[in-house]
Amino acid sequence: MEDIIKLLLTDYTLRNVAIGASILGLVSGSLGTFAFLRKESLMGDVVAHSSLLGITLIFILTYLLTGMGLKNEPMLMLGAVISGIIAMIFVSKITSDSRIKSDSAMGIILAIFFGGGMFLLTMIQQSNIENKAGLSSYLFGSAATISHQNVWMMSVLGFIAVLLMFIFWKEFKVHTFDPDFGETIGVNRKNTNLLIISVIVIAIVIGLQAVGVILMVALIVAPPSAARQWTNNLKIMTIISAIIGLVSGLIGAIASSLVSNLPTGPTIVLVATFIFIISVLFSPKRGIISELIRKYKDKRRILISLALSDMYYLEMNHDDRMSFGHSSKVIDKMNPINYNIQKSLTIMKSEGLVNEVAKDNWKLTDKGIDRAKMIQQEKGN
């Protein structure tokens, strides 16, 4: 651990990687929240795949204009942003103007843009343009290629995206949860939609270099899905999601730089997925384990209250409270509901609610009587 921190402070590449990955996690985590809540998680998939066309197109265009391959990543990122936004505009146009459903529209646009991108990428790789090697790292991401200039670019873009989210927080929120209401209070549906899509596209593009076009969708989906389990508050959810994104980016990128031959994108994705699984299992309010515990407790409570009420009824209606108890068969016959009477009695005994005065002869303790009275009262209410 100390070694890693030392490396982080001294190693130039690793520092860039760490900062870059943190920024990408932070931005995609916070903006992914809106994609998640709008049930448009797979939009991330479309945008990320589609950006490949923009990247390769810009590369080829500059080659045609200047005769040189483009090493300038900001331009490539710009290409990615533009083609991502155009792809989404196409999707909504096809969906609104024809009988094609949104899922098919997304699939078609993804196939065309990504297919076109791969087409151009293969063309570039089979040519002899300089600097072409860096392009294929956009497929699966390569943290090692993140330079100082990239980090700077990522910060600027990320800052713009997050700033826009802060400025238009109220609009984003209203539009996400109730666009109809939003329109009545003057939030323009079309413009807000375009704005949200644009900032999400920016968030995706920031991550392309480290995570790659194919897996970037996971960083839009996993952090908010995990964050959603911990809170019902949008603000808190966005913050948690951003932190989860940051942590996954950081851990994944550092791990892949330290372990040889470990691809960055997949590693980051698996870390984020792991955090999601932990959240789903252990979140105190909605988690699967707390749900199981709640169910177990409910079941126990019902088992106790059924037997307790019956025994109480028996004892109240016989003037034998002090003398002897009843057998489990008798208690069982009291109630038409079929339940495991032995189990109930064992649980009640362990909680000190009943006593087994003789073999299979059960009697309520004082504590049991108090509890039974309480249950009766609750029923009365």
Place this chain on the structure above:
Amino acid sequence: MVEFNIILISSFTAVSCAIAGVFLILRRMSLMSDAISHAVLPGIIVAFLLVEDRTSPLLIFGAALSGLILVYLTELIHKTKLVKEDAAVGLVFPAMFSFGVILITQYLSSVHFHEHSVLVGDINLSAINLIDIFGFSLPKAIPILSVVLLLNIIFISIFFKELKLTTFDAGLAAAFGFSPVLLHYLFMSLISITAVASFDTAGSILVIALMIAPAASAYLLTNNLTLMFLISGIIGIVSSVLGFYFSFWLNSTPSGGIAVITGLIFLLTYLFSPKYGLIIKSLKQKRQREEFYIKVLIMHILNHQNTEIAEIENQKSGIYHHLKWSGERAEKVIDYCLKNNYIFENHGILSVSESGKQFLNNRD
């Protein structure tokens, strides 16, 4: 000969995918093709690590299993109601794909299993990898692709009624006692098998493109389900042929080229489809708008004709003001109506003719 083989392979792939794609888009699960084509990767790799033979049919089995695991995990996450279905898909397939890529880089970096070829496939390689069948020298992929194609045709024909019913009216299907869940899993297995058989030769992009775009184009052309299969298959083959020559011309990957062509064909149908195309739609809208203007004009004139204010309201030069139209539009509509004798002019005052009244009544 290689050219012919490439076209043959991609056409077989195209038809299988196009057939599988029809119900995929009708069931609104298009993006499952993308998810499955990514998620089959770990299954292929694990199977490959077990048998160390790239051509073993076990690879297809592993892939299909992988596809089913994706469907199962997605349902599992979705069922907890902790996240929505789209997010569940978006969580599972990248994780599975990541796992597959890491397996490749850790155990197979020396073998011919390049990430790049996973995406675009190696159709050129498949085309020169030949086998003798009944005296014909055919690509090795053809027998597998034929089996998959046959499987698709058989599955769709056997379950046509069930698929149709669960697709268009799931409630009724359940009432009749069909199990939508079982059918869903069967159908997803079919998609996985089709995806992986195509995947090996054509890469994952082509799987997505060929499953969705031809079926969606066919959906824009017809309402008849049987016809939709036919059109979808034809578009698949046409895209394969054109796409191959396109990529041959520009010296790039056939898969990318074919994907682009399927997209272009979709664009063409999207614009020019005689039933649902954008152009026919906007023409229709324009006609409706014009008809509406004519009706408004006639009604206005009819309302005021033979009243005291007719001279004010129905004045040819001033009517635009009463209708709150621009002068230009009023002039156009009035000219059109005069020409068609819906209205006539008398000393600058407009009146409706008999045919004008008929126009109003006929086309309500």
